[in-house]
Amino acid sequence: MHEYEINETTWNSIQLVNAIKNNDEESVSKLFESAFSPERASEVIRANSTNFVSANEAVNSFKHSLFWVAPIIIKVGASEVLPGTNGAIVPFACPSFLPALSSLFSIGAEIRHLSGLVSHSAITGMNPCEVYEACKVFAGKSKNPSLKFKYQKNETGPGLPELCFAIGTASGFNSKPVVNTAASNNAFKFCQLFQSALQFNIGAKAVQADNVQCMTPMELSEGLYMGIKRWLTVIHETHVFVAVGLALEKAGCYGFKLYIQANEDSPIESIEWSMKTTQIAEARIAEICQWLDGECAIPLEMKRRKKMMLH
Secondary structure (H helix, E strand, O other): OOOOOOOHHHHHHHHHHHHOOOOHHHHHHHHHHOOOOHHHHHHHHHHHEEEEEEEEEOOOOEEEEEEEEEEEOOOOOHOOOOOOOOOOOOOOOOOOOOOHHHOOOOOOOOEEEOOOOHHHHHHHHOOHHHHHHHHHHHHHOOOOOOOOOOOOOOOOOOOOEEEEEEEEEEEEEEOOOOOOOOHHHHHHHHHHHHHHHHHHHHHHHHHOOOOOOOOEEEEHHHHHHHHHHHHHHHHHHOEEEEEEEEEEEOOOOEEEEEEOOOOOOOEEEEEEEEOOOOOHHHHHHHHHHHHHHHHHOHHHHHHHHHHHHHH
């Protein structure tokens, strides 16, 4: 290689970054599918779709905005706080958690957030350009200053917990904002206030003390991983995991199908969801798959036979 040449992986990364910034989803897809190193391409997409930097040349400074998500599990009444078929966001009735939210990021960070929750499937349904555009909207730098989410049917059936997310950005001036993981008291206070706000929205349907389980804001990749793991753990508290199926739906996108049963006399139900390597590292997806397989209640040979019967 000539000393001024760059290798194929580096050139692919440069093109991916430019395509994301230019809102060119078609090019992002083609570059990802043709990448010499899909793992590296996924990493580049995850890093660049969730961060937006804008410059202020007048004062020689820049503003760095980080896209964050806070996983929320709702056992009963999720329909009261999630968008319906028209996609309209249901506003928080009592947004008293805002000061506590600001305390979870580095000092001086500017925090912006959506006024309501979005479903898990709405987040996983976003392509990298849409995630990047969301960063720009929150940062006030988008030509289309409104967020639209595709309506997605719920992954779970009636009576099962729902995974949803609060989303927003944290912006720092001349530095990248960070989540203050050491602030355990602030995290506890935020979760308490957020849970109370959501219970207020849900109202009388919130019959259980732990009906809403809230997690603190995280970067998208970590938030999706931790949220999905907690959501499945909550379901596992009341249901046996019978078998799990995994299919590669398209490049970098894995479809999960989990068979569950409330008790021996109950019918076997299934829940389905997708996970993308452009949002979660493939190693993390493999961890969830292995954990699910280990939690399933029947031996491997019986598991294979039962899955054949279920499909």
